[in-house]
Amino acid sequence: MGALPKVFAQNQLRRSPIYRLTQAAGAFCEVINSGAVPMHYGNSDSELDRARRMAIADLSGLPRTGFKGTGTVDWLAGQGLTIGPDSNMAYRQDGGALAARLAPTEIFLIDGLEATGALIDRLNGAWNWGTEKPRKLIGYPMPRQDSHAWFMITGDAAPDMFAKICGVDLRPHKFAPGRIAQTSLAKMSGIVIRDDRGAIPAFHLLADVASAEYLWGAVLDAMSEFGGAPVGLQALRRLGEVPS
């Protein structure tokens, strides 16, 4: 594990809604996307084991965006994205980003865990009102970077943990990779996307940013019986590289 320079979330312009909680848990952060992202909590090897069993990571600092409205998918396809026909499915893009099709005309785009932000930045920069009359319908940008907190839940016990807070059957044989559930979690709305890391079940959890501290606590509580605890982004990256 390479030593990280001391990065404090409160010194950054963009701050995770739960940065106090990860900081209190001993997070070591790196600046990504103008914010401090927890990379590890002191022991990357034990975090890797934990990530295989049951873990949660705060990815709220990582790039994401969204577009919705008539013309959205055509416009994104024109920008080089590959988006399949089915709603409630997430489609992998070159570079690792996932385009989550929430509805026929709504895409929630989350960056890959390398978090380069390249695609997200390009799309955010490319969208504009245009000058043609009548204006070509290309959908509208959505402030997904800030509307939703972003957690990743990993580990073999993840489906059992989800069963304590969510009524959708998220077990691997019932909820295929790429599937999306827009559902209620711990009594609040959220989006779950299955995106395994190697052979380990993994799920993105996107939910109301204003309730992020509540949800983080509720998930930690639910995963406690499985020995679940926070891990940093490094563990997730390694999870995708190392055979389990």
Add this chain to the structure above:
Amino acid sequence: MNAPVSYGGMNRLPNRGQFIDRSKPVTFSFEGAFVEGYEGDTIASALAANGQWIVSRSFKYHRPRGVLTMVGQDANTLVQVAEEPNCLADKRKIAPGLVVEGQNYFGSFESDSGRFVEWVSKFLPVGFYYKTFHEKRASWKFWEPIVRKMAGLGKIDPHAHHGYYDKQYLFADVAVIGGGPAGMAAAIEAAKAGGEVILIDENPKLGGCLNYARFDESGEAACKAEGDLLNAVQAASNIRVMTDAVVSGLFADNWIPVIRGNRFYKLRAKAVVVATGSIEQPAVFRNNDLPGIMLGSAAQRLIHFYGVRPGKKAVILTANDDGYAQAIDLLKIGAEVAAVVDLREVPPVTPLSFAVRKASIPVLAGHAIQEAYHHNKEHVVGVAVAPIVAEGQLGDPTASYDCDLVCMSVGYSPAAHLLLQAGAKFAYSTETAMFHPAQIPAGLYAAGSVGGVFDLDRVRADGARAGWAAAKQAGLSVGAEPVTPGDTQDRNQTHPWPIFPHAKGGEFVDFDEDLKYADLINGIADGFDNVELLKRYSTVGMGPSQGKHSAVAAVRIVARETGRDLATLTVTTQRPPYTPEKFGHLAGRIFDPERRTAMHHRHLELGAQMMPAGIWWRPAYYGPKAEREKAIREEVLAVRNNVGLIDVSTLGGLDVRGPDAAEFLNRMYTFTYAKLAIGKSRYVLMTDQAGVITDDGVACRFSEEHFYVTATTSGVDAVYRSMLQWNAQWRLDVDVANVTAAYAGVNIAGPKSRAVLQKVCTDIDLSSEAFPYLGVRMGTVAGIPARLLRVGFVGELGYEIHVPYGFGEALWDALMEAGAGDNIRPFGVEAQRVLRLEKGHIIVSQDTDGLTNVWEADMPWALAKTKPFFVGGRSTQIMAKMPLIRKLVGFTLDDPSLPCPEECHLVIRQGEIVGRVTSAVRSPNLGKVVGLAYVHPDDAEPDAKIAIKVDGGRMIEARVVALPFYDSAAKRQEM
């Protein structure tokens, strides 16, 4: 606690007790004395092992009560465990240090002074409440304290700690409820189809009756069947087994609540097999409730589950083969069987009955127990036996037997509660003397003795049939249909009339409620001759066990007393839960979401007192609670005279975009927006179709096709839904996005706000000429992308600054730092309420209610004059032509000594209520009380006097004044 006294284990049997671990002794206390048991013991089994047969006392007569079922189906064993009342002692496992007490006694458990109630029972007839409190109003005064003292079971500790309970969803293709031979066979068969099967049983181990019942003299039949079935269940990887789990209900669409430990599982299955078995029924005879008299299956459970000898000398009252099996069980543990009393005139000769006769045990056919004898009512000591001369009638006693155990095995009733809850219909069969399923809803299948099948081989076949059908129903690929068991109604299992009234009474039909045979007869004679009516009048079946042992007897008695055919009657409605469940299970983990703004922790660090706004938290004011008024006043003055900063992140935010955005707003709101210039904002007022005011805010036009519309904190979700709903009809080319949480927001307000903002906002010309009142701009503040709105809610120069949530805290920090030299002060919701009231601005839902229209709120200025339509417009026009019945006005108190009215204080006119105060404060700036109130329209003009009824009923005089109270020229906000 008393000195340790071990009850020993004088009744513990060697080499028996499949649920206990003899290597793990456990000590707990019962009524202050230490008791030793083994891990796996229940409270009742451990007490029985130590010779403590009285477990609790009955509800009404405080009669000593002991083990009846050993399966948690009765109220005889309700005990207090620490702060938790009404625990089932025959289900609750012992644990080291567990503190257990009996319930429902006065004085001491052993010597209960509450026994006097039975002595005066003739003054407590059936229907006591109906008779006593009907017309005799004065009787309540006499009875109330007595009833209150006698009522209730157990003791609640209001200071008990909040236990940790939670919930979990479960999923399955086929759910099988009941892990006996039928349930296991069903699960095995269903699993063959490859789906997910879940097999649930309330006991610690699968097997059901195979764990305790005897189907042949050697007991090998049960052993072999259990071994075969358990092996098959274990071999099927797609069967999930849940033991120690109670299914407490069965709801629509196969929604199944399952309780195990402190967890409440919510199971949804495609098909359900109910293999819940049957409930052995007690016989009704004099003193049938004595400790030592129990169901035969309870005695077998004591022996085989816990290795406890239920008695040394037994009399068995039976009407089926099971009674003979129990006799063999007792003989095998060295107990003496004084006699088998068989209700049947000519019992069939079976291998089991033959074995009993071969053991020289007297068998009295066509006889019944006439009366049980006791020692101080603490335990049975003997029985008198008499011949049955007619249904329910006995001749003179022909024999008596000393005994310390009476096993009752006279028949069964299906454990049909779950099926009945799900809508199944059961009908009584005079052939089998039991209720049988006549109609079962689709997707549900009954298997085993719940459906009237008792023969072991046929039970297994019936289970396989049900499992196959359920798998098919679940859409799984099933093989060939298993051979059906043929005739599935076993006879000779249940006696049609095991009820034997005694001249001296004391024959209990309902143990929970201490109801005797005569009580039911009298209830019917009082005219309550329908089962449902009799239930409510007599309370039969209304106790904790919900009629599991009394319902069938009650139906039989009603049928005979009213001359009706039993086949036309049914048991009373069965409702969940099947067994008592805790509030903790229902409450679960208690998810209570809340929303916090990006600056939430900054407010806490500044000493804010937080208040809820829906599920948001907002700062009410900053400072200690004891200095609330001072803090609010100083915050108000800071805004008026200097500069203040308030977190407005909770206000709703909606991006309305598209070619038809302006038209859309024209239709949704009362004003007009088509010609609103880019870079400007305008007030929005929303009404519903009835013309009632529902929300307000501002619409900011950032481009030709983009409006950023604000809404109230509590109203934004409804506004958003309403917009989506309307546009589903209008189909305008517009997209609406609720971006409330995505944007944090502050309002920096006060004469110095521009100066402070200028320090951190350099890419926008903030001058009043370049950025006038009601202007809106996009730019950056402290390097953060921001939407800036010049609005005047608090009536001062001010800027609302909306930034992405992630930057919210940094924005707050930057502004507080920029304003430090100017003594910028954060202000909360309370100060904002004062400030806006001084300006006469309403708060929708505080100053309006579910009926307020534009005319009552005196807001016709917010109506567009020319546009053809807006939601509520037609109603608003109609109401314009109708006489007003109230009007919202500003008022003040001329007499400074008068108290400030509070919200909802009434406005009185000529003795009639004509309105109410909606807002009122003592204004720090104006030095007087100002407020808003609904008044009679004739009193709505300035200088009219109104009367307000304040605390204590005092009437005070107020004077109507023109709004606003402050800065009527509106110069300050336009600086």
